[in-house]
Amino acid sequence: MNVDFWNEKFTQTPGLYGEEPNRFLKIQLQSLSPGYLLLPGEGEGRNALFAASKGWKVLALDQSPIAKKHTLEKARKNGLDIEYQVCDIEKFIHEGTKFDVIALIYFHLPSSIRAQIHARFEAMIKENGLLIIEGFGKNQLKFSSGGPKNTEMLYAIKEIKSDFPGITWEYEFEGNDILNEGIGHSGEADLVRLVGRKLSDYLIKISN
Template sequence: MPEEFTRAFWEERYSGHGTRHDRRPNPQLVTEAGDLAPGTALDAGCGEGADAIWLASRGWRVTAVDIAAAALRHGQACAEALGADVAGRIDFQVADLTDWTPPEDHFDLVSTHYVHPAASRQALFRRLAASVAPGGTLLVVGHHPSDPHAAASHDCAPQVHFTADEVAADLDPDRWDIRVAEARTRTVTFPGGREVTMRDAVLRALRSCPVGLVGSARRSGPGEDRPDRA
């Protein structure tokens, strides 16, 4: 197993670093989920919980899962600093996404960003997709293969780098409506203030509703009409 996929690696990375890591939510999440009506969300591979905290502050009830207990301790502390209304909406759970299976048909939003599974990422994404409730949204963000900065920072680029089209190809077209599948840039500030533009793969897909639920369970994205869910 590559070193950076082990529990020990991530525990060491997140232990004792204070405020070194970025506390802001991922800009791709803000863009793609900013107009969604709050519901239940899964943040798979949540790290220190910046995305989970952003979702909770907007009214979502979030299950935030990561392999590193140290990361979750930082996330819990940050959430509690914002008050019980935010912290009480997040359930931080230690789990290895390589073999963890979320409940099926459960979440209104499943979001995963830059995951490093020790086994097949396709198998992981299939499990995450299965946990999206009818009418819910799947958001997958990863390092795009064309990003030289990400490629240089990972020894396991073939496993953690992918295109949105590759993820979309594994989704059943009878069950999923692909709303976004593209490469997109973001700006990252490294220690010392150096800013780098990185390139992400972004996939957002809407799970189809069974006949009779369309209109009551549908979600929309930025710029789309959104009927409210009952």
């Protein structure tokens, strides 16, 4: 899906995925001390705004300038500071401080670039940092609650885990749940949820 698609979506239906943060991410962040958080595919900022309100330093990414505009308008209204970059994810490079947490919330990629992008994200997580994932599973096409219509872009838990060899998984879920995230994610859905911790870069090199 290209920039024009998402710009049109967010222009015609502002608040497409609701104003509240993703429930799974909210629960995870509430159990952690605030740090540096990366949110790729952040859209209109519902997760970024929540995290910033709890003291997290947030870098949000998306390809849609309309999504960025909506997010920063809300941030200013609420006195929150969020860094938001509009970019092609294949061209995103981060050479600064590594992230305490990277959260991939409905961040679905074409199979041709998925493993490559995921490997880059793993490298951006600091030692002992966390990776949090929620996305639609392969059976999501049975439901009308949102998500890509291309099966290759949907998650299989074994595939996703294999993209992150340096992550020790602490929580895994694959199955059905009910979503209530605006009109964009509403109803029964097939979901994959993962939480993992990054091993040290030294151990990753030894294992390779």
